[in-house]
Amino acid sequence: MIVRPYYLDILKTYRDVPLVKILAGIRRCGKSTILDMLKDDLLGSGIAADHVIHLRYTSEELDDGMTAKQMYRDIKEKMTDGERYYLLLDEVQEVDGWEKAVNSLLEDSNTDIYVTGSNSKLMSSEISTYLTGRYISIPVFTLSFAEYLEFKKDSGRTPKELLNEYIRMGGFPIVALGNFDERSSYQIVEGIYNSVITSDITKRHNITNFDLFNRVVKYVVENVGKTFSANAIVKFMKGEGRSLSVEAVYNYLEWLEKAFVIYRCQRYDMQGKTVLKTQEKFYLADASLKYCMMGFNPKSVAAMLENIVYFELRRKGYDVYIGKNSTKEIDFVAVRRDERIYVQVCRNLPEESDREVANLLEIKDHYPKYVVTMDELAAGNINGVKIMHLADFLLSKEY
Secondary structure (H helix, E strand, O other), X not given: OOOOHHHHHHHHHOOOOOOEEEEEOOOOOOHHHHHHHHHXXXXXXXXXXXXXXXXXXXXXXXXXXXXHHHHHHHHHHOOOOOOOEEEEEEOHHXXXXXXXXXXXXXXXXXXXXXXXXXXXXXXXXXXXXXXXXXXXXXXXXXXXXXXXXXXXXOOOOOHHHHHHHHHHHOOOHHHHHOOOOHHHHHHHHHHHHHHHHHHHHHOOOOOOOHHHHHHHHHHHHHOOOOOEOHHHHHHHHHHOOOOOOHHHHHHHHHHHHHOOOEEEEEEEEOOXXXXXXXXXXXXXXXXXXXXXXXXXXXXXXXXXXXXXXXXXXXXXXXXXXXXXXXOEEEEEEEEEOOEEEEEEEEOOOOOOHHHHHHHHHOOOOOOOEEEXXXXXXXXXXXOOEEEEEHXXXXXXXXX
């Protein structure tokens, strides 16, 4: 097991804090392994093995129709004294009403509770009802580039070679752990995607027109990193001779979001200092999701570089927006408490640098500004705008 210290450190910060720790992310992004790491850490810090209760609620291992009451009783039976118990509950969304059981365990037992899940049942309003102010949500993403290097440290390849592989293969741990060729890795990712779509979306929301839903997904995937609206999708579908309402598009997008397939990035008006509700962008949970559906195309790399930078900023705890500055657009405005950075992403520097830098120089504040690129000669500073190679940006600790 390769440890992912980023998540372990977060969980250590919240250990014994009376909040339910909810680890949420797309299927197969590594949530179960993070619980395994946590268990090892608890045992290593002297917690007795019978006081670490680790249960997995996957449909294969679950009694059909398990209720919240059964879940509660099952866990209570394992707690034989008044000492503190650490509950590690994996894929809880498979139990209807799990939040009631967890809330009761939090209230009436000496527990420290960690749960994982990978779909909208985990993000539903019931959590707010039963666990108001009593949980912390920790988003789990596929591997960062730094983690990917750790997974591949014995490969004998240079960081530059591994960056190219990371861009093409994505960061699902199961792919990174193996030594697959491109075709095999995309087949694995396609399997993950299909299980998400089947289990977390089409069954849950009773989608009958699967073909139409798939076409909307394909549109979103083709337009990663571009602003578009629900109306644009409706118009596009009409051009293909298919009828679809704006409301249906909103539903589809919301369901994809709640299954952690896509992440919404809103626009931020830098002059009015307001978040705009129109022309958002969406990014995919992992670049490989695009390639497993559409095949790898060098022309799509620029958009996927943006995708990779977006998630790196999210991992570092930033809220991320698209910046709108009068007529100019800034790829990312990243805000973390009272800190802020601006980032432009471009594949090659020479032909694009003037525009990218000019857009940033129009911003008249003193927050750090970056142009991130794949250009081999990328380095230096232009009037306070820092030019960085993608690899350096992804591995940097300074922003």
